[in-house]
Amino acid sequence: MDSLTDILKDKLKEKGFKLTPQRRATLDVVFGNKGKHLNTEEIYGFVKEKCPEIGLATVYRTLQLLEEMELVSKINLDDGCIRYEFNTHDDDHQHHHLICQSCGKIIEVELDLLDQLEQEIENTYKFKVIDHKVKFFGICSKCS
């Protein structure tokens, strides 16, 4: 029982859910592929290696559960599938993604720098910002 499993177990317990091998294996796969932005089908493939009897529906359910518990984050690149990544942050604010329109590579940006914009939004629109999702499309260094 490693520390990741402990965290999972605690978070599940908080909400009255159970720790199962399927949930553990799914989190392990997302955690073990940090920076890869796997889609559900790919996650299903990897999870099957550890847990061959798991069903696709369980993977979908489990990923939704993990997202509710803020252990993973959804990324939608409008390419027809949902991708997930392990959530390395403790706070709610996600990092940004750069998406190369030439090779499709996804680069993660840790800079935030949105405080000023969010402040202005809160002042102008009286809108309380809780989270944001920011994607930049362009050309990466290799492709240009």
Added chain:
Amino acid sequence: MDSLTDILKDKLKEKGFKLTPQRRATLDVVFGNKGKHLNTEEIYGFVKEKCPEIGLATVYRTLQLLEEMELVSKINLDDGCIRYEFNTHDDDHQHHHLICQSCGKIIEVELDLLDQLEQEIENTYKFKVIDHKVKFFGICSKCS
């Protein structure tokens, strides 16, 4: 033949496509519902009023075409359907969206203020930013 149709006709001609009543009606609907963020099914419903014999597939195809020509923009709120809005800007940079997590309302923000962040990204990652999509999640003034 109004000016919107002229623009559509010109853009279609540029790429070797034809101006058809279905394409015209679809653009009219998206244009006539600025600020509404309709999904494809809703657009289909409105287009049918002018063009009762139109098929759903044609609406899907037409919206893709209009997006390629940068006359409309896709918005994905991860609610299981694709939404479109009329593209009011001449340049590539889209405005931002505020999404209320309580009532679901979508508010448009014309502030950009991302220049500094984009500059920093270009310097740090040698990534040439062409476009961005920014969504803020939170609570709107009515709900708070």
Added chain:
DNA sequence: CTATTGTTTGAAAAGCTTTATTATATGAGA
């Protein structure tokens, strides 16, 4: 005007992701 060619369309089918159903299996606490 008619024939030819290529585009566009509507209807239907197929595709893909996600959700619902149900009987069975299993985790967690007593």
Added chain:
DNA sequence: TCTCATATAATAAAGCTTTTCAAACAATAG
């Protein structure tokens, strides 16, 4: 270990989107 609510696999079904295909249509050439 026993009990019971939860979780699961398998399957079916739903939901949204794309593709297929034959027919309709527009543009052009002869």
